[in-house]
Amino acid sequence: MRIRSPSMSELHAFVTAARLGSFTRAADTLCVTQGAISRAIARLEAHFGQPLVYRNAHRLTLTEAGRSYLEGIAEPLAALETASAAMFGxxxxxxxxxxxxxxxxxxxxxxxxxxxxxxxxxxxxxxxxxxxxxxxxxxxxxxxxxxxxxxxxxxxxxxxxxxxEMVPICHPARAHARQSANLWKTPADLMGEPLLFHTTAPRNWQHWLQAAGVPDAAPMLARGFDQVSILLEAVKADMGIAVLQRCLVRDALQAGQVVAPFDLPVTLNxxxxxxxxxxxxxxxxxxxxxxxxxxxxxxxxxxxxxx
Incomplete structure (x- = not known):
């Protein structure tokens, strides 16, 4: 029987470059040179007699034939790699x-x-x-x-x-001052405070407020942080209020380092x-x-x- 499938190195080069959209990133991932990736895909295209990728200065994209071939080989190739790794021990x-x-x-x-x-x-x-x-x-x-x-x-x-499971948290002194002045009557009142947020999920405040009964909430966000741990420290420093995952702030709540001004059973997607x-x-x-x-x-x- 004539073997029509190409070599494994060519298949790995094509699948990795297709997933990452870059010869350079594929080369880094597979620990080879960019030229080796380019040559492997060129051999693959010569093998099938048709182009599989569009090459440009910004990002590699697939031709229709390339997309079809990737769909057919990606999962079997990954399964083969998993089985091969298992054979080592x-x-x-x-x-x-x-x-x-x-x-x-x-x-x-x-x-x-x-x-x-x-x-x-x-x-x-x-x-x-x-x-x-x-x-x-x-x-x-x-x-x-x-x-x-x-x-x-x-x-x-x-x-x-x-x-x-999300909950808004703030410094205890801020909560005491606002509640003593009767300024926090409903969750909507929190929009008058500096709203701190995680940069990967800036809409958490809007989603939480809507779930808490403020359907037209359009909060003005104050400062963003790219790590929850830093965001929590900003709340402890009384820089503003944040809405965070309850599982990550439970210890701080129990220790009294922060408080939840409106402790509602709100869950987001x-x-x-x-x-x-x-x-x-x-x-x-x-x-x-x-x-x-x-x-x-x-x-x-x-x-x-x-x-």
Whole structure:
């Protein structure tokens, strides 16, 4: 039988460049030169006798044939890579690499990991650097805890974990002064304060106010921060009010470092999800970790509602 499929190096070069939209980024991911990526894709195009990519100075795009070919080979190629990696040792079945949003990892996940290790001492869990634009290409984690909405990752297995439960927080002195002057009667009154926000989710204030009974809310935002931990510190410094995930500020609320001026049961669509490529769904260590994580989150969410 005549073999019509090209070499694996050409396939990896094409799929990686197509996903990243760049020969340079593909070369960095696969640890080769940009020229090697370009030559591999040129050989692939010569093999099929038609162009697969449009080359320009800004971003690589696919031809119609390129898009069709990518759809046909991307998942089988990823499955082949997973199976090949597993052949290097049965230990992979008990080894899980994970990336996570740093604040969620440090504030919520890591303090709970001793429970996981007690229940599953045979599983090795390693963390790799978090990438906000994680696409599971190249040297990748098995799974990632990312923030967004369920529709953000239509091609992955994405399980909601926690983080939809939101609450506004402020410095205790600010709350005492406003409430003593009878200035905070309804959630709409918060729009007169400096509203602090996370730069990746600037609409959280509008969504929270609408859910809290202010349908036409058009809040004027004050200062943005790109990390929840810094945003929380800004609230503690009385720079303004923020609306944040309840799971991330529960300790600060219980310690009295911040207070919730309107403690309402508001949930938004955005939250933290455990995401993984579909070909990883049968990874034994990931399956065990997912079950533990979702059960833990379920218990924590119930506790948040009670408090």
């Amino acid at each position: 049965e230990d992979r079945r008990h080894h899980l690499t994970l990336s996570a949003v740093p604040t969620l990892a440090s504030v919520w996940l890591v303090p709970r990991l001793p429970d996981f290790h007690r229940k599953h001492p045979d599983i090795r869990l390693d963390f790799v650097p978090y990438r906000r634009d994680e696409d599971f290409s190249g040297a990748k984690p098995d799974a990632a805890l990312l923030t967004g909405e369920a529709s953000t990752w239509p091609n992955w297995q994405a399980d909601y974990v926690i983080g939809r 955005r939250g933290y999800f455990l995401c993984a490529p579909r070909e990883k769904r049968d990874h034994p260590a990931l399956r065990i970790f997912r079950e533990w994580l979702l059960e833990l989150a379920k218990s924590d969410i119930a506790a948040l509602v009670r408090t």
